[in-house]
Amino acid sequence: MTYLIATVLTFLTNITPHPACEAAAVRLTAYSEAVQVARVTICSLVVNQAEQRGLPPALVAELSWAESRWTLHAENTRTKCWGPLQVQPYFWCPDKKKGGCDPVKAGLDALATYLALYPKSQEEAICHFQAGNTCTPGGRRGAKRVLHMTARLKARLAERVPKPVAILDLKRWGQGT
Secondary structure (H helix, E strand, O other): OHHHHHHHHHHHHOOOOOHHHHHHHHHHOOOOHHHHHHHHHHHHHHHHHHHHOOOOHHHHHHHHHHHHOOOOOOEOOOOOOEOOOOEOHHHHOOOOOOOOOOHHHHHHHHHHHHHHHOOOOHHHHHHHHHHOOOOOHHHHHHHHHHHHHHHHHHHHHHHHOOOOOOOOOHHHHHOOO
């Protein structure tokens, strides 16, 4: 049944897996195949929208993993944070309620706002994204962890991309002059 839901979700959303999500999916081996497909689809949905807005895809993939494990409607019962990027509807949704609010758009709005407020330090921006107005020690640790995982994901992505072939200068090498 879960596999069917994942297949339908992938078909209906018509989303091809984003390379950042595929590379980060190595951590999903403990989950069933259906859950893996659903989670990578949600990650791809978030990361594709982030790319359209000019946000760094690897950072968004890792931040959404840290916040919700790529679950679309994840909700923290204590803080009432919601969605794949765990934002508070009161601050980031149009009617200050999650009803009628797009959790992906709200999360990306929040992230874009914090990255614009702290353009010199992604660590500071992520810390405030996770902790709010005051960058707490826990928020700082979380930001460092996300940035560390982002760097690892970027390295994994770089390994997957074939290196460009150098084109030889024909005058110097190919024609013997």
